[in-house]
Amino acid sequence: MKVDGRPYRTIWPADDGRTVVVIDQRLLPHRFETIELRSLADAEVAIRDMAVRGAPLIGATAAYGMALGMVEDSSDEGLARAGEVLIASRPTAVNLAWAVRTVQQILRPLAPAERVERAYAEASRIAEDDVESCAAIGRHGADILEKLWKGGEPLQVLTHCNAGWLATVDWGTALSPIYAAHERGVPIHVWVDETRPRNQGAALTAWELASHGVPHTLIVDNAGGHLMRQGRVDACIVGSDRVAANGDVCNKIGTYLKALAAHDNGVPFYAAMPHSTIDFDLAHGDLIPIEEREAREVTHISGRAADGTVTEVLLAPEATPGANFAFDVTPARLVTALITERGVCEASAEGLAGLYPERAGKAA
Numbered sequence: 001m002k003v004d005g006r007p008y009r010t011i012w013p014a015d016d017g018r019t020v021v022v023i024d025q026r027l028l029p030h031r032f033e034t035i036e037l038r039s040l041a042d043a044e045v046a047i048r049d050m051a052v053r054g055a056p057l058i059g060a061t062a063a064y065g066m067a068l069g070m071v072e073d074s075s076d077e078g079l080a081r082a083g084e085v086l087i088a089s090r091p092t093a094v095n096l097a098w099a100v101r102t103v104q105q106i107l108r109p110l111a112p113a114e115r116v117e118r119a120y121a122e123a124s125r126i127a128e129d130d131v132e133s134c135a136a137i138g139r140h141g142a143d144i145l146e147k148l149w150k151g152g153e154p155l156q157v158l159t160h161c162n163a164g165w166l167a168t169v170d171w172g173t174a175l176s177p178i179y180a181a182h183e184r185g186v187p188i189h190v191w192v193d194e195t196r197p198r199n200q201g202a203a204l205t206a207w208e209l210a211s212h213g214v215p216h217t218l219i220v221d222n223a224g225g226h227l228m229r230q231g232r233v234d235a236c237i238v239g240s241d242r243v244a245a246n247g248d249v250c251n252k253i254g255t256y257l258k259a260l261a262a263h264d265n266g267v268p269f270y271a272a273m274p275h276s277t278i279d280f281d282l283a284h285g286d287l288i289p290i291e292e293r294e295a296r297e298v299t300h301i302s303g304r305a306a307d308g309t310v311t312e313v314l315l316a317p318e319a320t321p322g323a324n325f326a327f328d329v330t331p332a333r334l335v336t337a338l339i340t341e342r343g344v345c346e347a348s349a350e351g352l353a354g355l356y357p358e359r360a361g362k363a364a
């Protein structure tokens with residue numbers, strides 16, 4: 001996508017062919033700055049501290065992290081260790097482990113001397129595949145949004161967290177259909193959940209949509225049900241960090257509550273994701289590890305001070321205990337359909353088998 005007229009992706013190799021450049025998403029929307037990843041540790045920290053975030057982007061960053069690890073140690077032990085370090089950084093988005101294992105599988109048969117170049121080539125392939133997958137998700141999802149629009153008033157779509165181009169290498173997952181429909185001339189308005197506690201909606205989705213000229217309104221997380229009961233939401237569309245083999249959808253905390261409200265009000269609820277987010281080895285969503293992050297993200301809030309600096313202030317008294325569950329699971333029965341790069345399917349094992357016959361039937 002473009003930032004001030006210049007095309008950007010969220011991750012790219014520097015001119016030296018080794019350093020990896022990413023956007024530091026912790027500073028958005030107040031400052032647009034990049035950081036350079038020069039080591040396996042840099043990649044691990046960038047994922048863990050959420051300088052980069054979003055399931056597909058976490059996967060691409062892990063793939064480049066494997067390449068950075070090979071520069072340091074391309075032995076069999078180094079290959080195993082790099083994977084362990086990266087997988088430990090964030091447990092929920094399956095894209096991370098998928099990317100690590102994909103790179104390890106490619107490199108394992110090679111001589112250590114051949115592994116660096118091949119690792120960078122594989123990381124680049126994973127990144128390019130994500131761009132193409134997310135563009136295809138946009139096309140398939142825009143077909144749905146175009147059919148939902150009845151003419152006249154703009155189509156009212158609610159989204160949660162950030163599943164835009166910032167969460168992927170480009171285009172996004174939940175937002176890709178919105179961008180594609182907007183480009184087709186379908187009038188759309190987006191209700192943007194702020195998405196506590198890290199406010200990816202307020203900080204990232206609102207910034208993305210404003211940059212792309214898509215009308216939107218920022219709301220508190222708890223307003224979605226109210227708007228749906230008032231008939232002011234025509235569809236919900238979210239991203240995902242992991243879809244289980246039965247179609248259960250794991251996504252940012254609060255997604256399940258939106259799906260319940262949508263179900264109660266007859267609002268279609270879609271989840272959009274590329275193949276790298278689908279875990280065909282996991283039977284159902286209750287088996288998905290739910291990341292718990294530090295309570296400070298709940299008890300403190302970050303924003304821009306009057307002088308433009310990005311700062312943190314205490315939201316609750318110093319000693320307030322906090323619990324910070326980063327994701328929840330929406331049962332497949334509450335999901336209208338899954339939007340993937342291969343098309344749209346029912347949120348079920350049968351639906352996924354129809355789109356991915358070569359990967360179905362493996363869940364333990």
Ligand SMILES: CSC[C@H]1O[C@H](OP(=O)(O)O)[C@H](O)[C@@H]1O
Nearest residue numbers: 053054055161163167239251252
């Ligand atoms: C396109 S995946 C986006 C997905 O990732 C976000 O989580 P986080 O910001 O913690 O990485 C959120 O669950 C989004 O829906």
